[in-house]
């Protein structure tokens with residue numbers, strides 16, 4: 001492979017269009033209080049195991065809707081010997097100027113901690129936002145973590161979550177719609193478990209599921225088409241080409257049937273299947289069962305049957321195609337790449353760095369050894385992390 005043939009770094013490309021210029025984490029996991037000034041170059045967090053590198057990526061990931069890259073409960077990320085509250089604040093540089101964003105929870109009582117607090121506060125330029133969904137309107141964050149090395153090997157739910165995060169990049173309301181669908185789904189399951197036979201009550205909940213479910217599936221197939229286009233258009237990438245497909249009844253039906261008809265058919269199916277679903281203890285049809293199917297085109301093999309490194313490379317290829325697409329729309333995502341460098345051979349590592357620099361987006365990477373980032377040299381901003389503190393920057 002010709003390692004010098006990566007995407008050229010555009011001279012004078014300037015700073016990433018969307019980027020964090022300041023990050024402050026308070027009482028967050030291993031951090032009492034840490035403030036980072038970020039200059040727009042890709043960021044490398046370097047330090048030994050347990051130093052606090054992933055904690056910083058997790059803090060950044062909470063600047064988007066949901067529970068962040070570890071999927072942790074909000075009370076859990078509070079520093080063990082702190083008061084129980086935590087905060088992540090940042091300055092986001094945008095086309096129209098800086099925006100101050102912040103999120104966190106107030107100190108909680110033991111009782112609250114044990115039941116798990118469900119929501120966190122979000123502030124945008126000092127004003128309270130109604131939910132973390134507001135963050136999706138401002139910035140897009142995509143991550144790859146070592147836990148995702150098993151993405152193609154485990155159940156569909158993680159793949160679905162991964163894909164839905166990509167959808168959210170194009171359609172900030174997607175997360176809200178997924179939540180609305182899942183709320184209705186839980187309600188239906190509860191009614192069936194309680195043997196509620198009030199057909200109008202169940203019918204109302206199923207109406208909600210059908211309406212939100214079709215909207216969710218429609219957003220997914222729209223993103224699928226965009227991503228396929230971006231993957232096909234990527235001629236100058238060192239990452240393997242992925243053939244991606246969605247396996248889901250609504251997603252398939254929307255390909256050749258008007259949305260209103262798909263919605264009606266789904267509503268009828270839910271009504272018909274109440275007995276079966278009550279017996280199963282859960283709803284067996286719907287977009288909450290959707291799966292993302294990925295094939296390695298060159299190897300003509302399903303991703304789950306590829307080598308660990310090939311699976312990782314496929315994932316990176318998909319994430320980069322997505323990033324390229326968003327960058328073209330003037331909305332580059334932030335990339336959080338946990339321990340990515342360690343998994344790649346030298347040629348692929350350089351290729352990844354070149355693509356990140358070429359795309360002019362802000363990437364945050366972690367590694368235990370500074371050598372992993374040596375080829376980036378001064379093109380990256382490096383922070384040394386040790387025992388929950390940022391020791392030195394280069």
Ligand SMILES: Nc1ncnc2c1ncn2[C@@H]1O[C@H](COP(=O)(O)OP(=O)(O)OP(=O)(O)O)[C@@H](O)[C@H]1O
Nearest residue numbers: 029030048049050051052053054055077078079080
């Ligand atoms: N709520 C918490 N309060 C205090 N410390 C915590 C909390 N949660 C996690 N930690 C600690 O944070 C430390 C750093 O974790 P982190 O996952 O960021 O390390 P890392 O630098 O990514 O290490 P590795 O290279 O092994 O991935 C760990 O020692 C962990 O025990």
Ligand SMILES: [Mg+2]
Nearest residue numbers: 053054055338
């Ligand atoms: Mg880590």
